[in-house]
Amino acid sequence: MDKQQARQSLTELFTRPFDQERYQLFLRNLLNQYEPRNGHYTGNLIPDAFKQHIKQYWRIGKYVDPDGHELDLLIVEVKSLNKLERARSALRNFAVNRLKQFEKEASLIAFYAEDDRGADWRFSFVKIEHEAYQDEKGKIKLKQELTPAKRYSYLVGEHENSHTASKQLLPLLEMDYADPRIEEIEAAFGIEKVTDEFFDQYKALFQKLAEHLKRQASFNHEGEEARDQRVSRFAKKLLGQIVFLYFLQKKGWLGVSKNQPWGTGSKRFMRERYDQVMKTDGNYHRDFLQYLFYEALADERKAQPDPGYYARFDCRVPFLNGGLFEADYDWHNEPIDLPNTLFHNDEKNKNGDVGTGILDVFGRYNFTIKEDEPLEKEVAVDPEMLGKVFENMLEVTERKSKGAFYTPREIVHYMCQESLIHYLDNRLNRYATLELAQPQGDLFGEPGVQERQGTEHIKVPRTDLETLIRKGHLALENDTRVMSKGKETDTYKFQLPESVRQHAEAIDAALADIKVCDPAIGSGAFPVGMLHEIVNARMALAPHSGNQESAYELKRHAIGESLYGVDIDASAIDIARLRLWLSLIVDEEDYSQIAALPNLDYKIVQGNALIGIEVDLFNQEMLNEIEKKKNEFFSATNHDRKSDLAATINDLIHETMHGQACFDFKVYFSEVWHQKNGFDVVIGNPPYFSIDTFGANSSVQAYLKKNYFVYMDKSDIIFYFFEKSAKISHGVISLITSNAYLSATKAKRLRKFLVDNNLIRIVVNFEKYMVFKEASITTAITFLYPSTDQPRYLNLPHNNYRKDDLNGLLVDDKNYVMAEDWSDEAFVLADKHLKRINDAIDFGKPKLSTIYKVGSGMQTGCNSVFVNPPSDIPKKHIKKRMTGEIIEKYVATEPKEFILYIEDIDSFDRLHESIKKYLLANQELLKNRADKKRRSTAKWWNFTFPMHKEYYNKQKIWCSYRSITNAFCLDDSAEYIGLTNTTVIFDVNTKINFKYLLALLNSEILSYRYSFIGKRTGNGLLEYFENGVGKLPIIGTARGIQLSVASIVDYVRQLKRTNLQLATLYFQQLIDGMVYELYFPDEIKAANKEILPHLGDLTPITDVMTDEEKLAVIQREFDRLYDPRHPVRNYLETLDSVEVVRTIREALKR
Structure with missing residues (x-):
């Protein structure tokens, strides 16, 4: 069908009342072909559960896509327009019931109502999703049991616009040459476009x-x-x-x-x-x-x-x-x-x-x-x-x-639900202290057992609370029907757990009493999300709690009593209030008199959540008066009365805060401290930026330094939201932030704060997955609350999770690992098997920084002057620049930039005339570098920080400050200078061969290990700063083995200057095999894959040899060790049969 015909067909279908003949013609054009059916179902042929909603329906056909997946084609007439608009769960459940009954995964359904003769109707795609989980090796699998289906619908008909439906379905309608796949049909119902x-x-x-x-x-x-x-x-x-x-x-x-x-x-x-x-x-x-x-x-x-x-x-x-x-x-x-x-x-x-x-x-x-x-x-x-x-x-x-980035709805749902589950669990149940009863098992054994000591009282098990919060809204219609019959029957049984039903009133009261705050509210995603979760749970409890309030009444109560928010941006406050008002009018059903919207001026407030008044005690009588006036203001409708109330409240706040013009939680939201001494839930997505944005001499920085334990130079603003949230909450804190705090040095005091106060409970680390694609940062969700329980974490290492899979991974407790020995050092997150491997790699081995000098490259403070200076400067003052662009494993390629290096000259007068002339021409630029206050006026001409210059006459190993994996090269000529985008290791250890160290650093084992040490950036690169590199565990071994490894390193370095790729690759694999044997000797020996005993005497290559002589030596050794009958080759090719090797290699592929 050509584009014009397709558009005409879509317009005629979607801008008119539902017409069965026109609809079936559309399906024939859309699907090209389908098997017609003529099933008509009415009366007793409709399941009892759906009779109150559905008058009749037709099964008009079945479509089989090119992959063999079946699609049911249905038309459903509902009993009223109200059912079409409001009984959405029931209509979705009807579709699910049919799909399960006939073992199909998806259907296309036209829903229309009899009372308006189909004037407005729904064109829906319904699909059952298999729930995702993470297997023991970290791979994503699909569970066989089915989860509730999703329904995607277009609103069409004579009162609706067909623009979106027509635009997204048009490509499929034009596609005469191929039958559409189910996923292509699903994509046409996508909301993202x-x-x-x-x-x-x-x-x-x-x-x-x-x-x-x-x-x-x-x-x-x-x-x-x-x-x-x-x-x-x-x-x-x-x-x-x-x-x-x-x-x-x-x-x-x-x-x-x-x-x-x-x-x-x-x-x-x-x-x-x-x-x-x-x-x-x-x-x-x-x-x-x-x-x-x-x-x-x-x-x-x-x-x-x-x-x-x-x-x-x-x-x-x-x-x-x-x-x-x-x-x-x-x-x-x-x-x-x-x-x-x-x-x-x-x-x-x-x-x-x-x-x-x-x-x-x-x-x-x-x-x-x-x-x-x-x-x-x-x-x-x-x-x-x-x-x-x-x-x-x-x-x-x-x-x-x-730092404002919108939180995807799937993440909002998860964080809100988990926060509510914890709040209810803490409110209703009492647990004993969790203690370790026996030590952790061996590398691939079972973990240590934890037992709770003391007494406990559990009213509603946590698993039952999870069912209520995550799936309670699905049970509402069923449980209402059972209650109306007076008892359970063989056909109709309660779906809410018994403990939830027994304690429904207590749970409902707890939900009505909750206090929630978002300290960086943005557009209001989290308060609106919490509003829906609270109301959904209370509605699900209604058949058992006896609470007959409408959804509108429950929402108005939650907005008035439970939800609070702050943001520094006035426009954010406008939109957050607007979204709460919209959420209210959605459920306003009293058409006889539309209720006035509440005033949210003292619920959703503009202010800086991090800056408060430095007074602990306030006048309680004045606060009581503020609370009284705010309650009246919330529902006031008369314009003059509202103005008077607002003026009075603002005057009282001003007086209470002693004239300080700032926001303070305990003043603006005093009723929360009056009733509870803090919020039950603090939740949000704080902004992402460095405090350096404020300026080093700003009043904000000065305040943060004085009032926050977590303060460190160059720290991120999110660190202060963690501490502020802890100060204003007595319950659960749920924040989605950059995951930099897990490992960054600048977050050391934050980690200490979290650990020392027993706050950190759950971390979900999105190692590569971009929750905020536009932000170019990787993130973590962190749940905090005081507890003696061990922290747990979930590390999600992939970059391509389907949104629909994420929730299944997040809510499955089996995916979480218990954290051990977290301190102010970087938090290590790995699944249980990988963590045991990490522990084995680390055990008994010194860190690199304790046996070698590790540092950053030099800082010129003005690269535009010192990099690539004029050609008339004497060559002895020019150094090759080491950059990530030229660093490969083992070698560096030819430099592309050069550096003027004069740090070994202590007086300007001793400089060569060409250098003096060049520096004087750039004097203004050099004198006004960022460090000018620290620098003496006499030293305006040299590097800002010539770090470790006393070591630059030694051999060095270099790496880029960012790389996809370990890539370390050797500089044995002392001709290179690196700047701050490189990290350098100096050869100061006489007990360990430097080339042996180079082999370890480039090995699969330490590449794997560093993936748990280094901070991963938004584009998947790891940061290789000296603090991280210095944590790598270095294994010592006999001098002879070190020399053998060093000889193979020489082979690889020489081969990298040739095109002998097979030999180059093989010797690198040989190094990896040898390093595996060094770090895991017992596992390699048990698998009969030992390489070192079969290596034989390697012929070294020396500097006095010609390149031809070197290659001849290398070729002989390659021919010997690559022989198909040689055990070294056999063992290298089957090394994957060793579990630890296979696990590490699979982890490196992620």
Whole structure:
């Protein structure tokens, strides 16, 4: 089918009421061919569990894709439009039931309702996912038992827009030449492309709007920086307000005719009003939006017979409250004129879509008021997407400076659920102390056994709490049905565990009482996530707890009593509040009277969470008064009363804080300390940047240094969020951060703080997987809470986990390893088998830094002057520069850069005239280097830090500061100088042959070992700084063996100058085999794979030989050892049969 025909077909199908004949024609074109079926099911043929939802359904066919996977094709008529919109779990479970019954994995289903004759319908793809787990070797496998299915749906029909569905299904419809695979069909229902496209267009709208606002006189009263901040916030807020209204018009709350109920308003209200304004040659923003925002939605109109009626528009518009639609400028006297073309025009975008205005862009997308859930995804703009759009709105440079990166929804779900599980476990149960009853086993034996000592009292086992939090919402419909029947039957049994049902009231009370804070709230992903988890759990408990509150009532309670947040960015606060309000209106079902939104000014607060008042005791009477006023303010609706309350509260806060203009948790959120002495849960994604961003002499740095134990030079801001979170929490802390703190030297005091206070409980380390792809950093999720239990960790070493697999890996306790002996040194994370190998490699061996001098390269402070100096400078003052670009295993290739080296000259006057002339020409640059305050004025001309220059006459081993794996080269000529992007080892040990050391460092064993020592960067490279390299364990051995290894190193170095690749590779493999035998002699001997006894006498090559003579020696040794009958070759080729070797090599492939 050509593109034009395909587009026409999609438009006709998706912009009209459901039509079975048209739908089946579409499927024939989409799938090219399928086996027709004519199954019609109604009455008793519908399972009892779904009769209240489904009137009838048809199985119209079966499709088999090119890989042999089957796809069921169904049409389902539900009993009402309400069922279509709200019984989403039941309809998904119906699909799952059929898939399991007939042993299929996926289905395409059209859902429509009988009461509106299919005017609006759902086109859904349902697929059962196999749950992933990690086997003993760290490989990802799929469990045979099935997990709940996921449903992806397009909202289509005469009141919906077909833009997204048409665009994503168009390629499949055009593909006449091949039958689509199931994964290609699934990809057509993907939400990521929608998010990316919507963001691109949203960003373009913001930029156009901001550019226009900058030219408005009302934004140019202050300096450029202040203007840009005002413009940015106004533009973001305006777009947020309009998006909010698109969700409201989706509910039918806008433009409701006089005397008609809420919910009957036009779904195109915003665009229809634009058309009306154009008929009178008006201005859309000045003549419509300002009145809609700041009167219709913001004024209470209580005195009117119908408070919802707004005379200017001659229709009903709800009073919303909350502050979103309160003006922050004098719109009556200084209205802001925005050209109508910003809202609608006939321009084409890069995709060929007509219209680049705000209403054009928003009008192309479907808006769904349902926040996305893990198992139910509508391919549309949902409230959750706004958070991602907001945090992506910052330009790349601004985002990196603020460290704001949006947390993916899968990670939010996991962190929120785990935090709730711990909170409930701690609230309901009492455990005895965990102690080690017997020591750890051997290398491949069982780990030590841990036993709990003392008494304990368990009301609800943790596993049952996990079932409630992770799967309780799936049990709600079933358990409600069982309760209505009065007892369990053979057909219907409770799905919630018995202990949960018995203690439902206590669990519900605990959930109602929880206090949660995000100290860096951003767009509000975590508070909104916690809101959903709390409400889902309380709803699941309802059949057993007796709590009959609606979802709306539960949400309003949680927002008012449980959720708190802080952010330094005012725009973040705006969007976080907006998302909480949106989450509320989603569940507002009382259409007789729409409740006013709560005021969140003292719940979600702008401020710097790390800077507080330096006073421990506050006036409790004054705090009690603040709390009383805040409670009244939360629900206040009268504008004047709100203003008075806010003024009083702010005055009281100012007085309590002794006039200090900063944020303080114990003042702004005093009720939390009044009731609980801290938060039950602190959760979030703190910003990622170095404190050096503030400047060395900034007041912020001075405050952090004075008030935080974890302070160290060049430390990251996240370290302080760890300590602050511990200070404001008495429960669980859950943070996703850069994983640098696990190993970085600058985090040494943070690790000490966590270990000394018994805080660290669980670490999930994403070693290579990029949770934040745009941030170029690897991350870790850390759970903290006081406990005597040993910490546990999960190391995820791959870079390509499927999002759907992650949750299965994260929640499976069998994947976690007990941490041992964590201290302020780097935290080592490996699975249980790899950890035992690491321990065996380390046992009894000195660290490299204790037997050799290890350091960084030199620091010039001005590479532009010292690197590649002029050619007239005498050669004796020019050194070859060692860089990562020329470093290979064992050798360095020809240098590409050279360095002016004058550190052995102590006086400027003694320098060669050409050098003096060159340095004087660059005198200003050199004198103003970063270290100018430390440097004496007489020494303006030399290196900033000529580290270890007294050792530079010795042999050296070099490595780059970043590499994918160990790559160390030998410099035996003393001709090279390295700068700070290299690490160097100096030959100061006479007991260990330096070339033998080079072999160890380049071996598979120490490459593997370093992968657990070095910090891995976002692009998968390891950092090889001196502190890390110095931790490598070095094994000693007999002098004769060292010399044999050194001879083979000489062979490899000589061969690397030739094209004899086979011999080069073989001798490197031989070195690896010998090193395995040195570190694991017992395992190699037990497998009968010993190499050293069969090596024989190796002929060394010497400097007095010619290259031809050297190659002749090497060729003879290669011919001897590579002979198929020689045991060395046989053992090398079968070394993988030794478990420890195989395990290390598999780990290196990750």
